[in-house]
Amino acid sequence: PAPRTVLLTGAAGGVGTLMRELLPAHGYTIRSLDMVPVPGAPDAILADLADRAALREAVRGVDAVIHLAGISLEADFDKIVAANIVGLQHLYEAVREEGVPRVLFASSNHAVGFTPRPRPGEPPLPTDIPHRPDTHYGLSKAFGEDLAQFYWDKHGVETVSVRIGSCFPEPTSVRMLSLWLSPGDCARLFHAALSAPGVGHTVVYGASANTREWWDLSSARALGYEPKDDSEAWAEKIVSEHGLPAPGSADDRYLGGHFCENPPRWPY
Numbered sequence: 001p002a003p004r005t006v007l008l009t010g011a012a013g014g015v016g017t018l019m020r021e022l023l024p025a026h027g028y029t030i031r032s033l034d035m036v037p038v039p040g041a042p043d044a045i046l047a048d049l050a051d052r053a054a055l056r057e058a059v060r061g062v063d064a065v066i067h068l069a070g071i072s073l074e075a076d077f078d079k080i081v082a083a084n085i086v087g088l089q090h091l092y093e094a095v096r097e098e099g100v101p102r103v104l105f106a107s108s109n110h111a112v113g114f115t116p117r118p119r120p121g122e123p124p125l126p127t128d129i130p131h132r133p134d135t136h137y138g139l140s141k142a143f144g145e146d147l148a149q150f151y152w153d154k155h156g157v158e159t160v161s162v163r164i165g166s167c168f169p170e171p172t173s174v175r176m177l178s179l180w181l182s183p184g185d186c187a188r189l190f191h192a193a194l195s196a197p198g199v200g201h202t203v204v205y206g207a208s209a210n211t212r213e214w215w216d217l218s219s220a221r222a223l224g225y226e227p228k229d230d231s232e233a234w235a236e237k238i239v240s241e242h243g244l245p246a247p248g249s250a251d252d253r254y255l256g257g258h259f260c261e262n263p264p265r266w267p268y
């Protein structure tokens, strides 16, 4: 049976806000957690990932955790370490101690961002390619996938690590035409990840059924994910407004696009 009560960390963030809206239709009761107030969720738990006791209380009694909290873009290494590495370990310890069976870990395309993106006609990228993080942020996501593997092997905590592409209401760049995960497909994927039996630690890519897909979605489909959306509907408009990335540019060469630039180009 599908888990019913889910702790959603990072509930005030971009993906968190979308999932609070869309997951209830898949049968979930959401317990929200964030370090800042969650608009529309006055009963949200306000807690920092540094607060082990609060995390332990927050995960108590839930069927699964969707872990979106942490820093979601490039930042100083120390800040990334505190939130995405130390904070992640705190979360998993709370999960282990309270016997929560499964976590959905929001990994990112930036864990493998320096992977050359497939050119037209080349096969899509499988999930078992080596980590090639493009930022401190991407490094923390690569670590997070290893931590998830460790908690499965050592403690029997299951995780689906979802390497999310770009989850926004609409694609807004040429790169996103390949990496877009529509909010509806994100909810479908999260539901599949939470309800599939026996996932151990499974890594999946999180993208819609995009015509310009760079990723092999078979490990996600094996969980029951059936994407319904395709960014191609926006392609003509986006390409005419932005043009294709300059040949040899980071956006042209790598999966992580401009996150690969050095020094990084801000804002993303």
Ligand code: 15L
Residues within 6 Å of the ligand: 072, 073, 108, 109, 110, 164, 165, 166, 167, 268
């Ligand atoms: C990410 O991992 C970020 O959290 C998100 O804000 C986007 O920048 C996304 O990657 C992307 O690559 O588009």
